[in-house]
Each structure stands twice: as structure tokens, then as C-alpha cells.
Amino acid sequence: MQQRKLGSSSLEVSALGLGCMGLNYGRGPALNKLEAIKLIRAAFERGITFFDTAEVYGPFRNEELLGEALAPFRTKAVIATKFGYKFDGHDKEIGLTSRPEHIREAVEGSLRRLKTDVIDLLYQHRVDPDTPIEDVAGTVKDLICEGKVKHFGLSEAGVSTIRRAHAVQPVTALQSEYSLWWREPETELLPTLEELGIGFVPFSPLGKGYLTGAITETTTFDIADRRNAIPRFTAEARKVNRPLVDQITRIARQKGGTAAQIALAWLLAQKPWIVPIPGTTKLHRLEENLHGALVELSPDDLHNLCSALSSIPVHGERYPVHLQQQVNR
Numbered sequence: 001m002q003q004r005k006l007g008s009s010s011l012e013v014s015a016l017g018l019g020c021m022g023l024n025y026g027r028g029p030a031l032n033k034l035e036a037i038k039l040i041r042a043a044f045e046r047g048i049t050f051f052d053t054a055e056v057y058g059p060f061r062n063e064e065l066l067g068e069a070l071a072p073f074r075t076k077a078v079i080a081t082k083f084g085y086k087f088d089g090h091d092k093e094i095g096l097t098s099r100p101e102h103i104r105e106a107v108e109g110s111l112r113r114l115k116t117d118v119i120d121l122l123y124q125h126r127v128d129p130d131t132p133i134e135d136v137a138g139t140v141k142d143l144i145c146e147g148k149v150k151h152f153g154l155s156e157a158g159v160s161t162i163r164r165a166h167a168v169q170p171v172t173a174l175q176s177e178y179s180l181w182w183r184e185p186e187t188e189l190l191p192t193l194e195e196l197g198i199g200f201v202p203f204s205p206l207g208k209g210y211l212t213g214a215i216t217e218t219t220t221f222d223i224a225d226r227r228n229a230i231p232r233f234t235a236e237a238r239k240v241n242r243p244l245v246d247q248i249t250r251i252a253r254q255k256g257g258t259a260a261q262i263a264l265a266w267l268l269a270q271k272p273w274i275v276p277i278p279g280t281t282k283l284h285r286l287e288e289n290l291h292g293a294l295v296e297l298s299p300d301d302l303h304n305l306c307s308a309l310s311s312i313p314v315h316g317e318r319y320p321v322h323l324q325q326q327v328n329r
Helices: 033-047 061-076 100-113 131-144 159-168 189-196 207-212 235-240 240-254 261-270 283-292 299-310
Strands: 003-005 013-014 051-052 076-083 084-089 093-096 119-124 151-154 171-177 199-205
Touching: 033 061, 033 283, 061 076, 061 100, 076 100, 076 235, 084 100, 084 299, 119 131, 119 171, 119 235, 131 151, 151 159, 159 171, 159 189, 171 189, 199 261, 207 240, 207 261, 235 240, 240 261, 261 283, 261 299
Parallel strands: 051 076, 076 119, 119 151, 151 171, 171 199
Antiparallel strands: 003 013, 084 093
């Protein structure tokens, strides 16, 4: 697997990472523990060195799975996790908080669950409007000085917040959604990241599965699948957005690949400091995604792809209203 550096930092990772959330959270029934560990180790054996998790995934269980799975080769893997949510006494997520004392508590918990003495990349999961970002960045800076964290990241933050945080503690990576059906980051976000030397880690690079072509308007999701609440995943939106997938699939056939592989190859071709983190619960999908890193798209391929998709509008918001308010702060 080709390696990439996240921005101008020293953090080098595999060109594709593994988003681990769906192993037990947000995508329907969880894999059992042994299956999840087996998949994580299969990813590592196939060249993936970058693994993404968060305390809220479960909560907490996703970090525990990843910690156990990566324990035999911890020094060869890069672990990214996130803080920023508060929980009730029963481990239920009840809102945002990035108070400095909470960040420290969250980091101690993550270190324990991940079975490690240092977190390679620590993200603020969502910007907390009640805590100045300078306080957040300053706290992470202290944790870096203490040797508990190596790199600082932000997730779904707006340009102004990124600049303010970066002035206190250099931001290594920004994580946000980016794909062939969500290109808004190209307007302001990508130019800012390039200017500041910050890497970009797109989550949902396959449109939460939609860009693979496997999801149609008749697809039903498990009751525990968070896509049930996303406007872009209503049956009507899935039907209306189908021409986008059909066009990607046609181009994929011309290249001898799959729609998923073209979607990932397109992302990798945008900037050398972009590292997508597709997730999956299936080994054959993992292997399909990995081949996406081997697909080479020429300038003509990229031009033709963008020209073909530019006239196809995408319908539906990517978050329900209450979650949409938490992004781009």
C-alpha cells in the first residue's frame, strides 16, 4: 500500500485507512467481537496502517475492539480517535463538551481502552460552541508535551475555527465528509488546508455505501442504522439520486473497476495529502476498496468524470437538522 503524509506533518499513513465505526455502531447489527477483530487484522495484513475510531462509537466498545485487534502490532499502526461528547451514568451520549478537564478524562479513557500509552492522532469530534477552540487546542498541546498524544485533529470544523486552533497548536488533519456526491469542501475547506499544510481525512468516501451501487430506493435498513434518519437516504432521495451512481458505474466499467473503486480513486487523485477512510464489515468489500488505491485516473478521466456528474444535482441533506447544526462551526 502506498503511503501518504497528512499535510506538512510528519504523520505518514497508508493511502487508505479503515473507518471502524460501522463494526459495531451506526450501521445496523454489530459484528461479534471475533469477527470485528479478524476484519481489523485482515486490513492490517493487507497494508492498511491507519485506523479511525472514537469514544462515542458504542460508546467506548469500538475503541476496545480496536485496541485488542491492534495490540500485537501496535507500533506499526496509526490510531486516530476522538473526544467531544458527554455521557450520562449509563454511557449514553447526551451532548457536546470539550472542556479541558473533560478532554483529559476522555484521553485517559481512550488510552486505557486502546491498550496504548500514546494516541497518534486525537480529533475534537465536533466543535463545542461553549468552549473556546483556543482552550481546546491548548489542552491538546499540553497533552502532546506530556507524551500522551502525538498529533491534533479537528472534525467537521469550519475554516475560521481551523485557523484559530492552528494558531495555538498545529492541526495535523481535518476530518470531514467528502465524496463524489458531497463536494462542498472544495469551495473553502481544501484551499485553507492546503495553505496551512493540514491533511484531509474524508469519511463516508463512498457516500455511506450509496456510491457503490448496492443501495436502491427499495433497500431497507436495520432499525439501528443511522441512515434511516438521514434526508439523503429517504426512498425518494435514493431514487432521484440514482443517475449519479449509474454514471459512476458506467465509467467504472470502462476502466475495468467498480463504482466504489472509482469513487476512492477520484478522491486520492484530488490531493496527495488526502487519505480516505472507507469502512466495511465484509472482507470482500475491504479487498475491493483496497484495489481502489491501485486505479489510476488520468487527467482526461478526471475531467470526463466531473463533466458527466456536474449536470446531475444531488438531492437531500447529509444530516438531519439537529446534527447539521453541529458541523462547519
